[in-house]
Amino acid sequence: MKPIAFTLNGVARSVTVEEDRDLLWVLRDDLGFTGTKFGCGASFCGACTVLVDGKEVRSCVTPIRSVAGKKVVTVEGLAKGDKLTPVQEAFIEHVGFQCGYCTSGMVIGATALLAANPKPTREQIIRGLERHLCRCGAHQRVVAAVESAAQKMAGGKS
Amino acid sequence: MNRPEDEMIVPEGWGFVETIDRRDFLRLTSTGLLVVFAVKPPEGAMRPVWNFAEQQRTPPDFNAFLHIGANGRVTLLVGKIEMGQGIITGLPQIVAEELNVPLEMVDCVMGDTDLCPFDSGTFGSLSVWRLGPILHAAAAEARAVLVQLASEKLGVPVADLSVKDGVVVSKTDANKKATYGELAGGKKIERRFEGKAALDKVSEYTIIGKSYPRRDAVEKVTGKAMYAGDIAPPNAMHARIVRPPAHGASITAIDTSAAEKLPGVRIVKDGELVAVLHAHRDEADKALKLVKTTVTPSPNTLDHENIFAHLEEVAVEKRPAGAAGDVAAGEKAATQVVAAKYLKGYVAHSPMETHTAIAAVGADGRVTVWASTQTPYPLQTQVARALKFAPEKVRVITPFVGGGFGGKSANAQGVEAARLAVAAGVPVRVAWSRDEEFFYDTFDPAAVISIRAGLDASKRIVLWDNEITGAGGRGAGMFYDVPNHRTVTKGSWSGNQGAMHPFAVGPWRAPGANANVWARESHIDALAAKVGMDPVEFRLLNLQNPRMRRVLDACAKKFGWTPKPGPSKRGYGVAIGEDAGTYVANMAEVKVDAATGAIKVIRVVCAQDMGVVVNPEGAMQQMEGCIMMGLGYTLAEEARFKNGEVLDKNFGSYTLPKFSWMPKIETMLIDNPDLPSQGGGEPAIVSMGAVIANAVFDATGVRLTQLPMTPTRVKAALGKK
Numbered sequence: 001m002k003p004i005a006f007t008l009n010g011v012a013r014s015v016t017v018e019e020d021r022d023l024l025w026v027l028r029d030d031l032g033f034t035g036t037k038f039g040c041g042a043s044f045c046g047a048c049t050v051l052v053d054g055k056e057v058r059s060c061v062t063p064i065r066s067v068a069g070k071k072v073v074t075v076e077g078l079a080k081g082d083k084l085t086p087v088q089e090a091f092i093e094h095v096g097f098q099c100g101y102c103t104s105g106m107v108i109g110a111t112a113l114l115a116a117n118p119k120p121t122r123e124q125i126i127r128g129l130e131r132h133l134c135r136c137g138a139h140q141r142v143v144a145a146v147e148s149a150a151q152k153m154a155g156g157k158s
Numbered sequence: 159m160n161r162p163e164d165e166m167i168v169p170e171g172w173g174f175v176e177t178i179d180r181r182d183f184l185r186l187t188s189t190g191l192l193v194v195f196a197v198k199p200p201e202g203a204m205r206p207v208w209n210f211a212e213q214q215r216t217p218p219d220f221n222a223f224l225h226i227g228a229n230g231r232v233t234l235l236v237g238k239i240e241m242g243q244g245i246i247t248g249l250p251q252i253v254a255e256e257l258n259v260p261l262e263m264v265d266c267v268m269g270d271t272d273l274c275p276f277d278s279g280t281f282g283s284l285s286v287w288r289l290g291p292i293l294h295a296a297a298a299e300a301r302a303v304l305v306q307l308a309s310e311k312l313g314v315p316v317a318d319l320s321v322k323d324g325v326v327v328s329k330t331d332a333n334k335k336a337t338y339g340e341l342a343g344g345k346k347i348e349r350r351f352e353g354k355a356a357l358d359k360v361s362e363y364t365i366i367g368k369s370y371p372r373r374d375a376v377e378k379v380t381g382k383a384m385y386a387g388d389i390a391p392p393n394a395m396h397a398r399i400v401r402p403p404a405h406g407a408s409i410t411a412i413d414t415s416a417a418e419k420l421p422g423v424r425i426v427k428d429g430e431l432v433a434v435l436h437a438h439r440d441e442a443d444k445a446l447k448l449v450k451t452t453v454t455p456s457p458n459t460l461d462h463e464n465i466f467a468h469l470e471e472v473a474v475e476k477r478p479a480g481a482a483g484d485v486a487a488g489e490k491a492a493t494q495v496v497a498a499k500y501l502k503g504y505v506a507h508s509p510m511e512t513h514t515a516i517a518a519v520g521a522d523g524r525v526t527v528w529a530s531t532q533t534p535y536p537l538q539t540q541v542a543r544a545l546k547f548a549p550e551k552v553r554v555i556t557p558f559v560g561g562g563f564g565g566k567s568a569n570a571q572g573v574e575a576a577r578l579a580v581a582a583g584v585p586v587r588v589a590w591s592r593d594e595e596f597f598y599d600t601f602d603p604a605a606v607i608s609i610r611a612g613l614d615a616s617k618r619i620v621l622w623d624n625e626i627t628g629a630g631g632r633g634a635g636m637f638y639d640v641p642n643h644r645t646v647t648k649g650s651w652s653g654n655q656g657a658m659h660p661f662a663v664g665p666w667r668a669p670g671a672n673a674n675v676w677a678r679e680s681h682i683d684a685l686a687a688k689v690g691m692d693p694v695e696f697r698l699l700n701l702q703n704p705r706m707r708r709v710l711d712a713c714a715k716k717f718g719w720t721p722k723p724g725p726s727k728r729g730y731g732v733a734i735g736e737d738a739g740t741y742v743a744n745m746a747e748v749k750v751d752a753a754t755g756a757i758k759v760i761r762v763v764c765a766q767d768m769g770v771v772v773n774p775e776g777a778m779q780q781m782e783g784c785i786m787m788g789l790g791y792t793l794a795e796e797a798r799f800k801n802g803e804v805l806d807k808n809f810g811s812y813t814l815p816k817f818s819w820m821p822k823i824e825t826m827l828i829d830n831p832d833l834p835s836q837g838g839g840e841p842a843i844v845s846m847g848a849v850i851a852n853a854v855f856d857a858t859g860v861r862l863t864q865l866p867m868t869p870t871r872v873k874a875a876l877g878k879k
Contacts, residue, residue, distance in 0.1 A: 035381020
């Protein structure tokens with residue numbers, strides 16, 4: 001086993017583990033970052049979504065070796081102290097969650113979506129989040145949250 | 159409208175719950191005002207059928223309690239749990255209202271068997287509906303005690319005192335005042351709830367009826383919210399359990415030699431329970447794949463196609479579930495009769511969090527189980543029984559639950575974790591994989607519902623003969639004006655007759671009601687079409703119940719319904735229902751793609767009369783959730799199986815509602831301050847099957863009588879037209 005180095009939420013990390021270990025379980029079991037959830041283990045549900053170099057990936061099917069030298073951001077790495085991101089604030093304001101179990105992945109997915117497309121149409125938001133499942137049925141509020149976050153972020157730039 | 163007895167959820171383990179030593183409660187609250195709530199609720203607060211606790215050896219004298227400390231903070235302790243439904247905010251609102259304290263002053267401790275009083279579980283939309291009245295009365299009682307103490311302390315008669323924001327003040331001399339904290343602190347006061355204190359008037363509510371933000375919001379969007387799988391005692395190991403491949407199959411030999419060679423793996427056995435343990439979940443997964451089993455295949459020959467004939471064959475014992483008049487007289491009076499049989503398959507709960515638990519044995523020999531469960535107390539008893547421990551040696555703690563929908567009333571994972579933790583001597587975490595979740599789910603059962611209904615010459619329903627196999631009677635109550643009706647059930651939703659089902663079945667959000675309301679409201683629509691009447695006008699012609707009429711009217715107005723007999727080609731549907739004391743009406747607009755058979759739901763409007771609404775936003779979130787979840791069993795969800803094997807093992811083949819399915823959802827709450835709060839977690843889902851089926855009929859002229867209405871079934875039905 002050779003050390004695998006990457007950045008996690010802005011902090012340099014190195015783990016010495018089997019290189020085919022799943023990123024999800026290294027995060028949860030080895031590093032104690034439990035905000036990222038296990039839902040299906042097969043990339044269908046999106047509960048385990050994290051950012052790798054700014055793009056959303058399913059950590060349950062991502063081997064740890066593939067993040068070597070890259071920047072990994074989990075839901076814990078979004079806020080700066082108590083200062084939440086516009087996406088997180090919008091999820092609170094529009095109540096884009098119920099049980100909250102899909103929420104980490106949903107917030108990460110929305111963050112990636114807005115990073116790639118700061119002014120998405122409603123249709124693009126729906127398509128962008130299609131592979132995130134929510135059993136409680138908060139969909140309408142999630143979409144409203146992403147729309148509102150996009151507006152706020154656009155406003156913040158001007 | 160009483161539910162038949164078989165509609166009660168009786169989780170395994172409920173019948174033998176032992177009393178927790180009362181000193182355990184009092185130890186935690188050695189000073190301050192403690193109000194103990196009687197299990198016997200105020201008159202009318204709980205129907206006898208639900209007062210099941212009294213028939214059991216359950217704690218005799220409380221089911222929630224309230225503590226006011228020297229700092230003035232109020233702590234509400236309830237055995238309920240938070241799984242997304244929002245009672246972590248709603249229940250404290252009730253307490254804050256009656257105590258006249260700001261909501262921020264009320265803390266809520268939930269689902270911890272050491273700290274909270276007994277509760278049978280969080281299900282049936284009961285929390286606000288049935289626990290609510292007890293909280294109202296107990297908080298009012300606490301306020302009365304505090305005002306009495308203030309009267310003594312300040313030398314002011316009770317009648318001359320008022321309370322605002324947790325401060326008791328003289329009405330005549332504003333300098334004479336005392337805070338709740340000053341009054342309660344340093345004393346040990348215990349009051350048994352007597353239910354005599356006057357409640358706040360609904361018209362004077364300042365906290366109930368306001369949409370306070372959810373208290374779990376920040377934790378949930380930052381990843382800090384803890385679920386059972388996030389609890390990590392030192393040295394905890396993941397367990398993956400060796401499972402049979404099918405229900406009815408048996409494992410005759412297990413070879414773990416290859417798995418044992420992986421570094422860090424431990425094999426732990428407790429009787430038939432064999433598990434591979436590893437500190438890391440993915441490495442435990444890898445080890446499990448190396449375990450070889452010898453299996454005797456399941457003799458079960460049932461599958462998702464032949465199940466309906468099987469159900470009708472084996473479920474023979476009939477139980478009455480409501481009747482009036484005489485169906486033979488109805489047959490005579492009828493000039494037209496419509497008969498149909500409705501079929502519905504098995505539906506999985508599919509919470510995003512699979513059944514998860516972690517168990518640890520403490521230095522004192524007690525076992526603590528952190529579990530994703532709707533029923534922490536029954537789990538405590540199940541664990542105690544499995545371990546042969548006294549119940550007080552078992553503590554169940556319920557962190558946030560990642561969705562339940564009835565499925566987490568069953569707790570096998572908690573018992574597994576506890577047994578393995580004791581056997582292994584280290585804390586053990588059991589988090590079912592998604593295929594275990596599909597395999598061990600207590601599915602919403604398949605059902606066959608036959609309805610024969612007749613109309614007289616004036617288009618009034620004079621006959622309703624309803625036979626329900628597999629769904630029980632919930633939702634089948636007759637609120638239309640039908641002089642001659644009869645409903646019988648054969649087997650409840652808990653599958654209580656012989657070998658009805660090839661695997662476990664159990665409560666699924668509004669158990670049985672989704673099937674029953676779908677069948678009834680589809681059939682009502684078929685009657686309307688038979689006589690060429692608009693489906694709303696037909697319903698109103700046959701419906702006197704003023705509360706239901708009001709809900710239907712409100713929904714029609716919001717939707718912009720204009721009368722037209724079906725099929726009008728507009729793709730409009732209507733359905734109404736009652737659940738948990740709440741009345742609900744849905745209207746929907748759909749488009750059907752004749753080439754593919756795909757149904758696109760464009761719009762759903764839902765009106766709901768649930769009495770006094772504690773948190774309107776919270777209530778509407780539940781309605782929206784019901785509508786989205788309802789699209790699943792209506793359009794796609796059906797667990798497939800063969801020879802005891804559940805063929806759907808993950809979300810690749812078993813499809814949950816997705817963002818692209820989302821219709822425009824509009825909800826409204828009917829103002830009804832005269833009615834105490836009714837249930838809110840389930841009602842809006844019960845009419846989803848019918849509202850879509852009726853809209854599909856309106857669009858195409860074809861009535862589908864099997865759920866889910868998959869593209870294949872829609873195409874086949876259109877082809878037969």
